[in-house]
Amino acid sequence: MGDASGYEIKKLLEGPFSHIHEASFGAIYPALARLQDEGLVTCEERSQEKRPDKKVYALTQRGRFDLIKELTIVPGPDRVRSDFLVLMLYAHLLPPAHVANVIEKRLDILGALLTELENENGAPVPAGEESSAEFVLGYGKAVLKAAHDYIKDNRHLVEGAALVAGGTRDDILAKEERPAGVAAE
Amino acid sequence: MGDASGYEIKKLLEGPFSHIHEASFGAIYPALARLQDEGLVTCEERSQEKRPDKKVYALTQRGRFDLIKELTIVPGPDRVRSDFLVLMLYAHLLPPAHVANVIEKRLDILGALLTELENENGAPVPAGEESSAEFVLGYGKAVLKAAHDYIKDNRHLVEGAALVAGGTRDDILAKEERPAGVAAE
């Protein structure tokens, strides 16, 4: 998607494409160094007026070919790691006020991500890549919106859980070891 | 969610809860050993008739308390790693037939996951946890369905991309180094 420094790649993966793939500096910088060693990218140091110098990397033709080769696979399922859903799975063990607060914050996060994607229309995407980028950004919007709407419509399932089950956090802690149907054999 | 062996935990994370959190054996077995050292779980070896022996782990009360403590945070955004979306982002570089095949396979994968979640209604979830589990499974369904529908309705954006841009894989490879608006300066 054009030449970039490691820092710029990180910013891109934190912004509009955060729902695709994330990577840390500890992955990006060593990867760029390795790609340069292998002749798949070139590196050019560029000094800037109002900022620290940066190293701008560009794909070579061999790098471009390698990229295409790597993409000629049928990808498996997406790998997801959601601390939010893990927490929701144990909502019945947690103080209802905490669950409600987490839900509120989650709706905020999803709303903010959606706004960010909406403002990305007409973003600086290189020629010939518009519809690919449009597909990916649209995918992000669709999935984020579905998550937002689902939480809004079904939050009662977890916010009322502890009350319905009669088991607040303190109740749980007051129970004896291995309370329900979990025999030691 | 009840006592389990490492193998059973892995199966659970591959099945109905694969959209929440994944983990490999290399994460699970060392984690169980560590939790046992710390007194947060107990371990009981159980011999089976028609299968190899297994080690069944159970939370202690201290483990239960620790779990609740760990969940008293406000979780950040979900971490996603989608090889599929990375591929889609570069659809314009790939042979259209390959992109079409990947789309077909993806719709199959999403359809299969949805069916699996649909059949999970009335699953073996411990008492008091039903609505938490229902929320999480419903979330998975909603997001998976949104992804499936979006791909079905917008696949033309990536399947026609190479044709519209006039750039098949061979065209790209025939171009000179740094073809478009990517000056070395």
Add this chain to the structure above:
DNA sequence: TAGTAATATATCACTCTGTTATATTATGTG
């Protein structure tokens, strides 16, 4: 003058993934 923040690169301990190894039982298959 000091503190915070953004930009920018680099390194490293620790964690996790993906793979391989090992063992048991069941299920084909030629």
Add this chain to the structure above:
DNA sequence: CACATAATATAACAGAGTGATATATTACTA
């Protein structure tokens, strides 16, 4: 009947990635 494959079950390890920390420059602000 031997042989391969597959499912169940645990373990270990090389290599990759995360999260944290270090370092440096410039800008803002108290």
